[in-house]
Amino acid sequence: MVTTPVPARPRLLRRLAPVLGLLVLSPVCAEYLSGYDGNAGRPLVLLGGLLFLAPLYGAVAVLIREAARRTGRGWPTVLLLALAMGVVQSGLVDQSLFNPAYRDIAYWDDMRASTLVPGTGVSAELALTFLFGHMVWSFAAPIALVEALAPRDLARRPWLGWFGTSVLAVLYAAAALLVLDDHLDTEGFVAAPGQLVGAAAVAAALVVAAFALPRRAAGGVSVPGDTARVRGNRGRAPSPWAVGAAVLAAMTVNVFLPQTWPGVAAEAALLAALAVLLFTASRREGWSGRHVVLVAGAPLLVTAAFSFATTPLGDPVSPLAKYGSNGFFTLLVVALVAWGHHRARVAA
Template identity: 35%
Template sequence: MASPAPTTRPRHRLLLALALVLLAPLVGEYLLGNQPITALPAVLVLAPMYGCGALLIREGARRAGRGWPTMLLLAAAYALLEEGPIDQMLWNPHYGDVDMGLAYADTQVSWLGTSAALLQDVLAMHTVWSVCVPIALVEAFAADRSRPWLGRPGWALTGAVFVAGSAFLAVEQYRSGKFLASTAQFAGACAAIVVLIAAAFAVGRLRLPPWDVAAPAPWLVGTVAFAAGSAYWARDFLLPDGVSPWVAVALWCVLAAGVGWLCARWSRTPGWGPRHRLALTAGAVLTYVWLGFTHAREMDVPYGTALCGNVVFGAAALVLLGAATVRVRRQGVRTAEIG
């Protein structure tokens, strides 16, 4: 008789949850290059919002028996929540002492009260890298990735910490910038967040038919992910001078739709599995590795210190990807033996 499929022990599940809480801000802020290595202790301040937000999304989807479509839409809702009602970057023209109004002036949409390009950056950064990439990386170390890691008390505690951490950061942002968005802007953002959350659990009920084509090689999946992410973040270097910023906005829509369609098709092919999901994640992680170096001169620390942080965080990301690859391969061998 075949042995039962391996399960993740309770202690291991708790460690996975804690790893996700810490990894989300490390990827979202430090690997990106928004925070220097000298500010590493601040990860404990960011983790309640970033990390607990990612963990709530992962646990909510898994507890409901949902998968990646649900987590992607919940991550988009988180992106709007963080940069909207929490820190108000979407509307504050001088957020973080940076002239955001000037930087994104060419794609400003008056009825939104924000810039289309800024909105796209927020959705790309947080949906993909701040939430989905950390979840996928940590799930690579779980024997049963579809199972929740927390019980109800742990889930409730995570929610409480997320609310407290988000409120703390919202108050701090207001104190530092003395900016408060309009009631209409808050209401519009909240409405969009509610729609995304509702859509997240509605789309999880859909059962699309399989695609009767062989799954692509994992290296090809990773290459596409890296190329797509790099093309988006390198748009200022790739587009010729004089091209309207709205061209970049339109290309983002095409790129996002194309990658989403491709991943939806690939995920329904025979043979698609953990190695392909990890390859997608690796392509996204490697994009942030090189992107972080481009932000070194923008940090409020000496250039050498900023580069040192880029090297440390980039090397740590590569080590983590290597460990995840080994883990996924071992799980594949163990699953084949059980089967």
């Protein structure tokens, strides 16, 4: 029997499709979904903005995913790398982690002053918001959704070779340098050497920790669709909807916590409890890609819902344009979560 070889181009395009999807979805979740952007309601401007935001956010998301999957590691490594890049983005690139008057936002000082850590120039509230926000919204949640939507045989494999990853690394470096240059020109603030060194050290420690973790072969759930290896009798994982509802409730409560030290303590305790719940559940029998999709989708849906109450920065935007933009991105997230859940259910 003679078989016809598959042309190289379709296979290449098949691998590049999820890369392109992640390049777009990451900045959408990081910047557009919350509705704070002053260009809300200006679709052509938002579309053009992706030419810059895709390298700044999407390239990082792809590189994080490639680093974890290429080395055979799973979600703990993805999360640690995402947290490390959150430190880089907010501590070294735009330096918002240290800036006392970032972008002349009127309410910036109110958010920052109540939880300022003496001698560091860092607000505990803003640090938690920035770092957790980058880890989840900018990187981890988009990675989970795109992997769920990718062809099943590609979800566990690298999508790019060394040339592709090198190109994305260069694009990210260029975008990051542009942000830094703009910051130095317009903000009138430069973080102290000790702050920059501290941020770099924390990011480096997180990267080291990420790659010190065992590979997937050592056990545990790594990618959407995997089944947890059970050591002993740990019972079954809760239903995907129960887990998703728990994350949705936690993220909703988190929005209403006050920007004070008690609020920061409550937020840290809430996130720690959620992390323990997810880690424990993910190591039980029956954990699946449906769980991963709903866990990733829950914080995005909360942000989308509250975007309708967010006032965009900059010049006033007409209500029709604002709510139209909010509605579009909300429907986009709902559609992607529903599609990813359907694919994970069919694949189970």
